[in-house]
Amino acid sequence: MDRIPILKFGNALLVTIQVDMHDRLATALEEDLTSRIVSNNARGVLIDISALEVVDSFIGRMLDNIAAVSRILDADTVVVGMRPAVAITLVELGLSLTGVKTALNVERGMAMIHDRLAGSEADDADDED
Amino acid sequence: MxxxxxxxxxxxxxxxxxxxxxxxxxxxxxxxxxxxxxxxxxxxxxxxxxxxxxxxxxxxxxxxxxxxxxxxxxxxxxxxxxxxxxxxxxxxxxxxxxxxxxxxxxxxxxxxxxxxxxxxxxxxxxxxxxxxxxxxxxxxxxxxxxxxxxxxxxxxEIAELSTPVVKLWEGILALPLIGTLDSQRTQVVMENLLQTIVDSEAEIAIIDITGVPTVDTLTAQHLLKTVAAARLMGADCLISGIRPQIAQTMVHLGVELNVISKASLADAFAVALRQTGRAVVKARRIEGFALPEKSGRQGA
Amino acid sequence: MPTTKTERLGIRISDDVVRVRQLTRTFALEVGLGLVDQTKVVTAASELARNTLDYGGGGDVTAEIVEQGGRRGVRLTFEDKGPGIADIEQALKDGFTSGKGMGLGLGGAKRLCNEFSIVSEPGLGTKVTIARWK
Incomplete structure (x- = not known):
C-alpha cells in the first residue's frame, strides 16, 4: 500500500501531503507518525497541507488525532499552509481544529517549533539554577 | 404559405x-x-x-x-x-x-x-x-x-469595495468593517481577508467593527467564523471598535466573542505590535545624536 | 429543472470516495463555481460518499449539471440500500455519529450546500440529494 513519506529535520518530523488521500492512507499516516515520534524522539511535527484542495471531516479528525497524540508524547504538531477556501469550508463544516497549532507556511511552522524548544530549554536551565 | x-x-x-x-x-x-x-x-x-x-x-x-x-x-x-x-x-x-x-x-x-x-x-x-x-x-x-x-x-463590486483589507505594518493587517454582516457578505469578507493573509504573509489581522451598526448573535457568529478561518491558516485575529452600546447589547443577548477585543483600533494595533515583538517608542533627543528632521536648521 | 449532463459512479471501496471528490470537482468547474463554492460542494460530496460507504454499505452517486431560471448548478444524489436512518432529525445534529466519524457528515454537508434533502426508510436504504448553485 502507498504511504506518505515522513522526513526527519533535526528533532522535528516533516510531512508534505501532496495527494488526494483516501481514508486508509490517512489512517496509515496517523499510525506512522505516532511510531516515528517515539522512534526519532521528535519534539515537533510539521504537516504541510498547502497542496490539499479538500480537507473533509475525516482528514480533519486525522489532524486532530495527530496533534492530540503528539501532545501526549511531548511533541508539538503544527499544520501549515492551509488554503483559504479549505479554511472557510472547514469552519462552515463546523470543524475549527482548536487543538491544532497552525502556521502560514513551513518556515513559520518550523520557527514555532524551535521557539517552543528554545523556551523549554530555557526553562530547564532556570530549573538548574 | x-x-x-x-x-x-x-x-x-x-x-x-x-x-x-x-x-x-x-x-x-x-x-x-x-x-x-x-x-x-x-x-x-x-x-x-x-x-x-x-x-x-x-x-x-x-x-x-x-x-x-x-x-x-x-x-x-x-x-x-x-x-x-x-x-x-x-x-x-x-x-x-x-x-x-x-x-x-x-x-x-x-x-x-x-x-x-x-x-x-x-x-x-x-x-x-x-x-x-x-x-x-x-x-x-x-x-x-x-x-x-x-x-x-x-x-x-460593492461587496468587494466595502471590505478593504489594509496593511498596517509588516505582518499586521486591518479589516475595517462597515455595515451589516450577512452570511453572503461574510464569505466575501473571509475570502478577501484570507487571501490577503496569504499574499502578505500576515501573522495578525485586526477586525475593526466601529462601522458595524449592531452585533447580534448571527453577526457574532459570522465574526467568529472569520476569526476561526484565519486561525486555521495560521493568523491570529483581534477585534476592535466595539462601541459601548454594542458591548451592552452583546452582554444583554449573551453574545460572546472568545477573541482578544480592544476598544479602539489603536489599542489593538499596539497589542499586535507587541505580539510580533515590536514596540512604539517616543523619539527623543539622545545625547550626541541630532534628530533628522531638525537637520535643515542646523546650518543657520 | 433541465439536466444538461449526468454521470454515475459506484461507491464500493474507500478509493471511490476520492473518485467522487474528483467527479464533483470536474462538474463544479464546468458549472463555473468559484473556488470556495467548489471546495464546499466537493467537501460535502466527500462526507456523503463516506456515509454511503460506511453506513449504507456502499451505493451509487449520480452527478448532474442542472439549470433553473438561468442559473446553473451541480446536483448530487447518493443512494444506498443500507439499514437506513430511523431518526433523521437526530442524524442531522452535529456530534451525532453511529460510526467512527466526527459526527459532522450529514449536518456539515447540509451547511455546505444550497439545497439538501434526505429520504430514508429503515431497512430499505437512504437517498440524499444536494445541490450548489452558481
Whole structure:
C-alpha cells in the first residue's frame, strides 16, 4: 500500500501531503507518525497541507488525532499552509481544529517549533539554577 | 404559405433596399438614437444595413418562423446590439426602437409595390408585424438580461469595495468593517481577508467593527467564523471598535466573542505590535545624536 | 429543472470516495463555481460518499449539471440500500455519529450546500440529494 513519506529535520518530523488521500492512507499516516515520534524522539511535527484542495471531516479528525497524540508524547504538531477556501469550508463544516497549532507556511511552522524548544530549554536551565 | 410571404418580403427588401434603408435610418434618428452621441451615424448605418441583410436571408430560408435556425445570425446581431446598448446606457424603448421602427419603411415599400393585391398586402403586413414584434421583444429581453448582469456585477463590486483589507505594518493587517454582516457578505469578507493573509504573509489581522451598526448573535457568529478561518491558516485575529452600546447589547443577548477585543483600533494595533515583538517608542533627543528632521536648521 | 449532463459512479471501496471528490470537482468547474463554492460542494460530496460507504454499505452517486431560471448548478444524489436512518432529525445534529466519524457528515454537508434533502426508510436504504448553485 502507498504511504506518505515522513522526513526527519533535526528533532522535528516533516510531512508534505501532496495527494488526494483516501481514508486508509490517512489512517496509515496517523499510525506512522505516532511510531516515528517515539522512534526519532521528535519534539515537533510539521504537516504541510498547502497542496490539499479538500480537507473533509475525516482528514480533519486525522489532524486532530495527530496533534492530540503528539501532545501526549511531548511533541508539538503544527499544520501549515492551509488554503483559504479549505479554511472557510472547514469552519462552515463546523470543524475549527482548536487543538491544532497552525502556521502560514513551513518556515513559520518550523520557527514555532524551535521557539517552543528554545523556551523549554530555557526553562530547564532556570530549573538548574 | 409562410414561405411564400417570406420570399415575397425578401425580394421586396432586395428591390427596395435603396428606399427602405435611408427611410429606416431617418426614423431612428428622429426617435433620438443619435442624440446623446453614444453611437455615430456611420455605425447606425452599418448596423441597420447588416440587420436588413440578415433579416432578408432569414426570410428567404425559413419565412417568418423566428425560432428556425436561419434566424440565428439575425438574433445574434440583435443580442450584440442589445448588450452594447444596455452598457452604453440606452433606455429600453430606445433599444427596441431599432427593430420596431423598421415596420414603417417595410409597409411603405409594400404599399408602393404595384404587383400585389390589397389582400396580399394585408396578410403580408400582419405576418411582418408579428415577425418584427417577436424580434423586438427578443431585443428587450436581452436588454433586460444585460441590465441584470450589470446589477449582479455591481453588487459584487460593492461587496468587494466595502471590505478593504489594509496593511498596517509588516505582518499586521486591518479589516475595517462597515455595515451589516450577512452570511453572503461574510464569505466575501473571509475570502478577501484570507487571501490577503496569504499574499502578505500576515501573522495578525485586526477586525475593526466601529462601522458595524449592531452585533447580534448571527453577526457574532459570522465574526467568529472569520476569526476561526484565519486561525486555521495560521493568523491570529483581534477585534476592535466595539462601541459601548454594542458591548451592552452583546452582554444583554449573551453574545460572546472568545477573541482578544480592544476598544479602539489603536489599542489593538499596539497589542499586535507587541505580539510580533515590536514596540512604539517616543523619539527623543539622545545625547550626541541630532534628530533628522531638525537637520535643515542646523546650518543657520 | 433541465439536466444538461449526468454521470454515475459506484461507491464500493474507500478509493471511490476520492473518485467522487474528483467527479464533483470536474462538474463544479464546468458549472463555473468559484473556488470556495467548489471546495464546499466537493467537501460535502466527500462526507456523503463516506456515509454511503460506511453506513449504507456502499451505493451509487449520480452527478448532474442542472439549470433553473438561468442559473446553473451541480446536483448530487447518493443512494444506498443500507439499514437506513430511523431518526433523521437526530442524524442531522452535529456530534451525532453511529460510526467512527466526527459526527459532522450529514449536518456539515447540509451547511455546505444550497439545497439538501434526505429520504430514508429503515431497512430499505437512504437517498440524499444536494445541490450548489452558481
Amino acid at each position: 409562410a414561405g411564400q410571404v417570406g420570399s415575397d418580403v425578401a425580394s421586396l427588401v432586395t428591390r427596395n433596399e435603396q428606399n427602405i434603408l435611408p427611410e429606416w435610418v431617418e426614423l431612428q434618428k428622429n426617435a433620438g438614437t443619435l442624440h446623446t452621441g453614444r453611437i455615430s451615424e456611420g455605425e447606425l448605418q452599418s448596423q441597420s444595413r447588416n440587420f436588413l441583410h440578415l433579416l432578408r436571408d432569414a426570410l428567404t430560408q425559413s419565412g417568418t418562423d423566428t425560432l428556425a435556425a436561419p434566424y440565428e445570425p439575425a438574433k445574434a446581431m440583435l443580442t450584440e446590439l442589445s448588450r452594447s446598448r444596455a452598457l452604453q446606457g440606452f433606455s429600453p424603448s430606445e433599444t427596441a426602437t431599432f427593430v420596431f421602427s423598421l415596420k414603417q419603411p417595410l409597409f411603405n415599400a409594400l404599399n408602393r409595390d404595384k404587383t400585389l393585391s390589397g389582400e396580399q398586402i394585408a396578410s403580408t403586413v400582419w405576418s411582418l408585424t408579428v415577425l418584427l414584434d417577436e424580434l423586438g421583444l427578443f431585443t428587450l429581453e436581452i436588454f433586460q438580461k444585460s441590465r441584470e448582469e450589470i446589477i449582479v456585477r455591481q453588487q459584487r
